[in-house]
Amino acid sequence: MVDALPLRIFLASPGDLPGEREVIRTCVEEHNARSGGGSNVTYEVVGWERVRGTARRPQEAINELIGESHFLVALFKGSWGSESGSPWGYTSGSEEELFTGLLELGRAEQPMRDVWVAFLDHPSPAEQIVKLREQMSRHHAVMYESIADIRELKAKLTERLEAWEALAGSKVHRHVDLMPSSGKDVLRAANLRLRGEKLVDLGQAEAGRAALQEAAVLGGPAEQLAYARSLARHGELDDAYIATQRAIDHFISGASHLNSPLAAEAFAAQAGVLRRQGRDVDAIGRLEQAVTLLNEDDAYAQKVRCRILDDLGLAHQKIGDLDSARRTFQESLDSRRGLRNGLDVCQSLVNLARLEVRVGNLETAASYADEVVMNLRGTPPTALHANAEVLAAQVLLRQGRPDEGMPHAERALSLNRQIASRRGEAISLLLLAQCCRAAGRGREAEEYARACLEVNRAMGNEKGEQRAQWIIDQLDQ
Structure with a gap:
């Protein structure tokens, strides 16, 4: 033993x-x-x-x-x-x-x-x-x-x-209310942030947003960035930009170290807002700034750097600079292999696979997707597991093999429900509807599309509703 x-x-x-x-x-x-x-x-x-x-x-x-x-x-x-x-x-x-x-x-x-x-x-x-x-x-x-x-x-x-x-065997998490000597209620701010993020994941968008807003008032950059992400999801991009700028100003003012992972994440969060505003070139500039704030000899800083490189690659991909996107994704992958972090390596492989799908290299994309799915089997479920199954199903659907893609989409749906991700659930339902429609299984396609419609409606995701409704309309023709 x-x-x-x-x-x-x-x-x-x-x-x-x-x-x-x-x-x-x-x-x-x-x-x-x-x-x-x-x-x-x-x-x-x-x-x-x-x-x-x-x-x-x-x-x-x-x-x-x-x-x-x-x-x-x-x-x-x-x-x-x-x-x-x-x-x-x-x-x-x-x-x-x-x-x-x-x-x-x-x-x-x-x-x-x-x-x-x-x-x-x-x-x-x-x-x-x-x-x-x-x-x-x-x-x-x-x-x-x-x-x-x-x-x-x-x-x-x-x-x-x-x-x-x-x-030793399990954990029961507990929230403790205790005030530090400064009188700043940091525990309450952090707990409100965690509660708000969980409520958003559960599809309780308004309640989650209210908790995140209160956390941002009480807390510091971490809470301000969480609130900014919530605002961006609701399409309130100007307010989201302001929230990220508050976090950035905290570091620029000297209140905290500028050369730190959290400061880099603040710049990266603002880049995310810029991308949503269609300002991808500006976003690339912010992300390149963020990378310079990180110490290459620090393992945790390297993990943050790889996440920022992921975003930088996606921004390059958005403007059609696929060579830069591939180089950036590959740089992130090489760093992650050096850090021996299997889950993060899988994230890089997912990014590279999606890039190959875009340029039509479906066989290469399929090999990346298969590697990710195999490496993740038997590990505790996360959003990455669900994303990998979604990717595998999407590649098979594009290859004209919808029946083979369905088991992956079904696993993605199960995983997203297990981790209580309503957004992931909606994506999985839409993918199942697409696979069923391509396979000629109209009744099942409509059932999945209507379920997708309801989930998106509950979250207030208008674009998601439109995609689901489009499939329903096509099936009615």
Whole structure:
């Protein structure tokens, strides 16, 4: 039997607790040794020491490590810690780490399962520590403990480690309301953004948009960009442009590092609005600017860079510069192969396949599509899985093989329903209607087209309604 990988505990604390940090590590090692044969659950402790040098704000790299962790332990005693240069209203690195863990706890797709705060006894703790403890005692008593000495710290941590074993297999995401020392309600803003994005995916466009708008007022660039995407989907492109400019201005003003992934994503988001406005040449300029903001030696920045290269390739494709589009897509693919990220490699293959469909190289497109579908089989369903099945069905339909395309379209429909993507569901239904119509199965084609019409109507997607209605009209002739 292969042992399971250890669950990762991120250890957050100000700099006045080196001894207590070592106690935490020793306690975890002792727990792992005791658990030896009786449990398959072990832990590893990580902290800021794990992060290598980076051209970005150092805390950003630490936050990414928290995003890969299953649990977070935060220790506070006398000192609050030093400022981290955060634009989000955090006044110390430890505070930012704690709140990053709480944000991760509220995201269903992230591994963070629990956060535990230990307040160690001190005659005169910093005012921020006192206020944080008072907040938690009123609203989140189960998430913290008061610790008298090292012996009690070890005992309380051991109890947590034993309780956490029950959380090893699955996660129940939780949204926590807690105010940072600055008074900026960053948790509420982030949770509103996540809720709004989910509501939009579920087809509840107006409710989702309202949540995203409130998040943009409370939050920072991430929330402003999410709201901008919502506005763009509704065709309110001028307002969407303004929202992206607010996010860009945040970085230009020096409130946050300009050479950072989030700043690059702000420029890329504005490029997306420009593309919707038909200003593809301007969009290409913004995307090329965005790429220059990213550090090529940073793995996360490279992931963002590849996503921007995807958009740049699509913009080149839109203006008919297919050679530049192919070069850009290929550059993204080569980078992703180097990063060994299978899902992202599949996204690049999808982009290249669609380009080959456009130029009529259907055999090449089919080979890309087959590779993507095969590589994704057996992995947890995502929008990429559904897109790959849609692509395979579209290629087969263009090759005059609609019957062979239908199973792919059916899988796409099932996947989109599984991940609650109403837009993807509408696309899959339209594709099924097209395949059935081409295969001479008129009754089924009409059923799928009418279902597509209803989904688009519920989302307020007029173009989607028109495409579905066109098929119905053609079938009536």
